[in-house]
Amino acid sequence: MHHALFFHGETLHLLPSGALYWPARRTLAVSDLHLGKSERLARRGGMLLPPYETQATLEKLDRDLEHTRAETVICLGDSFDDLAALNGIEESSRLWLIRLMAGRDWTWITGNHDPGPIDLGGTHRAELRLHPFTFRHIADESETAEISGHYHPKASLAGQSRPCFLADAKRMILPAYGAYTGGLRSHDPALTTLMARDALAILTGRRALAIPMPR
Amino acid sequence: MTTLPPALSDWFAAKGWTLHPHQRAMLDRSDDPATLLIAPTGGGKTLAGFLPTLAELGPNPPPGLHTLYVSPLKALTADIRRNLGTPIEGAGLKIRVEDRTGDTSYTQRRRQRADPPHILLTTPESLALLLSYEDAPRIFAGLKRVIVDEIHALAESKRGDQLVLQLSRLQGMNPTLRRVGLSATVENPPALARFLAPNTTILEADPGPDPDISMLETEAPPPWSGGGGRYAIPAILNQVTRHKTTLIFHNTRAQAELFFHDLWLQNTEDLPIGIHHGSLSREQRERVEQAMTAGALRAVVCTGSLDLGIDWGDVDLVIQVGAPKNVKRLVQRIGRANHRYNAPSKALLVPANRFEVVECQAALDAVRAHTLDGEPRGPGPKDVLCQHILATACAGPFDADALYAEVITAGPYALLMKQEFDACLDFVATGGYALKAYDRWRRLKQTAGRWHLRDPRAAALIRQNLGTIIDTETLKVRLKNQFGGTPLGEVEEDFAATLTPGDTFLIGGQVVRYESLREMTVEVSRTPGRDPKVAVFNGTKFATSTLLTDRILEIFQQDSWPDLPAHTAWWLSLQREVSRLPDPHSLLLESFPHDGREHLVIYGFAGRNAQQTLGLLVTKQMEFQGLAPLGFVATDYATLIWGLDPVTDPAPLFDLDTLRDGLDHWLAGNAVMKRTFRSTAIIAGLIERTHQGRRKTGRQATFSSDILYDTLRRYDPDHLLLQITREEAMRGLIDFSRIEQLLARVGPNIDLRRLSRVTPLAAPLFFEPSRIPVQGEGRDRLAMTQAQQLMEAAGLA
Missing domain, CATH: 3.40.50.300 (P-loop containing nucleotide triphosphate hydrolases)
Incomplete structure (x- = not known):
């Protein structure tokens, strides 16, 4: 069950999967997919992790797209674990991604892991303004009505730590959507200095639950 | 038959020392390929192990490593070095004895590789490292004897499995190598003898008087x-x-x-x-x-x-x-x-x-009554074998058939099939996934029939991860002061996460106040005389042996208890009055409300691990029946479950087939399995150990092994590591065989007693740490209530 949030005059649905849905614009935003992560680690470090995270992430995205019937998709950066990652992922995953993109207005925002364009359809941009919001990878302190990712925030409730959305009057930060992603506790100074005192943390999981952001 | 060098016998005589019979016997049997000495502490066991070495080396030995001594404790190697030094120096023998552990300096370790001493004292982990170097065959050329101290302790853990695999390597390099095991009293000497080597002579010293x-x-x-x-x-x-x-x-x-x-x-x-x-x-x-x-x-x-x-x-x-x-x-x-x-x-x-x-x-x-308990350990774990294969590859190219032939000479791996070995090799080389994704990035390649590292630079990282001791994730605790802080010890990361500034806990006998978490260090200050919040350390938890639980159930059946102190006898009578005492022929269950929650106690007497499994399986069934269980805690004799609704019909919960189905179904997703998977994944080399420094910079980059476990289960359920995790858990943390024994013992006799409050026998369970939460509807209900309360308190709802 999603959590509905009124943000700069618009109703947004924070889905338990970690995706953000904007019903008025039929737009779905996800952040930090880190596709191709296991391949990059194998290439760089010698660790041979189970090579299924791209499949797992795409399955989740497929479900969210089917469920919301979104027509526009915005990926908020770090969609690929590095610029070479697309070459490393399985052909079947690549075709799957192309199928998801077909017939949808799809924007890839660049992140620190994927700082340049990727050989795949869709629009590539550093940031996207879609009134009243600005979508980008890393939050800009001077901005308002901003939706970003990058930090992989997580928070604990009832003894359990989960990826979460962070939201205050000015900005919203999305949790990491990719299967192989760790998290940064909301207590971290990087997040407590960025977010206002009255910020909320909306936890993902079986259902989205809002609590005051733990700090 | 070997005799001591005259200088040494003279020195012993001058000191007034005479050899104990078992020390003499060790000298007499020094040509045997393998000897297991079982002697009580204080019997000069270690010296007995070294006497043949001193005899063979004599007063002026040629250079080269003669004897390797392996002990489970670093502290022991330093102590042995001092103790051996006394007779060696006293008798003027020119024998060099050095230790090599994780604490030995880099320069010293380098020098030891170039010019090994006559006697090298080490631990299984340091030996693994030494064997992973390309020059291992040169270092160990000419090795004559290896002494394994406290072998009874090593044989109970994966450190022992790793060690015997290393012995098989050493034996491969030196076919005439002789092995000696030194052990305290054990219940099954022949089993320990087989663990040490295929043909082992057993020497048992006089066990001494009864304690x-x-x-x-x-x-x-x-x-x-x-x-x-x-x-x-x-x-x-x-x-x-x-x-x-x-x-x-x-x-x-x-x-x-x-x-x-x-x-x-x-x-x-x-x-x-x-x-x-x-x-x-x-x-x-x-x-x-x-x-x-x-x-x-x-x-x-x-x-x-x-x-x-x-x-x-x-x-x-x-x-x-x-x-x-x-x-x-x-x-x-x-x-x-x-x-x-x-x-x-x-x-x-x-x-x-x-x-x-x-x-x-x-x-x-x-x-x-001189009865000792002990359950056989089962075949050698495959995660240790995977690490052994990886470490062998670090030392240089190897032939798979030759390595297999060597591995099955190690006791725990004697029954390993070639097919199983090949699966381990495939895992090490390619990850062993059904999806062959890593052809270009495989770890091992085969050239001209021999296996080797694809990228030799990987060896350094592999060496850092050798060893089978898996630490829980801990944080250092330091006393905060202007000089950077005195180290006090460590607490578990999970415990540290529950602390807020001002909380107090005990460490090293003092009460300290939590100040802050800085760079993966818990900073604390002294606070005299306050009530501490207890530090939850994850101590090793042994399950009470079947021998002891059987004896306890027997004691319960007595009409009165003249051997027990009066207070305990009275307490047992009280339990008999309020409810009843458990017996070997039925399964006693007690159900009662307490502190706003419903409780169920299962007196299975199956040992901690099996009682824990019972907790997981029964709560799963309760969840299915909509009883909203919230959590449970297990001890060696009982499992306590709490939840929102009471159990009224217990029989379906304890149906063996249902439990087995639950096991297959559940084997899947619980915390115990994830913990087992984590150690297996680290030992087998799938993931790296988390080093303090690495974690500091890790942040978003590191993610928990639980995610890998869930992914494998979903996309590659037959993967080798899941098989190993299942095997490990079944014999270790799950211990399902004791549940089967229990249910066979009690048959259909399940006796549920509904009571108005906590019973005398149930009370201790409420003080047990390690409570395990059940993730389900009950917890969702609680989390929603808690979120609502937090929002109201913050004026947001």
């Missing part, structure tokens, strides 16, 4: 419940004053801490007493060890960290606080007292609560 062992009598009876034995502090202090040196053993670190804290408050005579356990900083532990060796301490409060190790001749009393859990370990602990040969060891048992009085009585009966 002088009894239950400590106290003025106040033990409490109804709880652990730690703090009620007995006056009586224990009294015993300490009447003996030279006392070791006070506890089963967990947290209990040792609490006990030590209270002991100091009551230590009006200011007796010098120290504390020693695995979560204390190395500096702290070394200080206590040195004080102990110098005879400056009257007692040490300790845990299993002192089960093995340095012989302290002055220890004349061992006190075991809390249930002994296992008779063999108790007997070995008792052996820590009185290291003089042929003098009885003196020991006292202190039950921490009234239930433990019964277990202590059962243990006393067993020790007096």
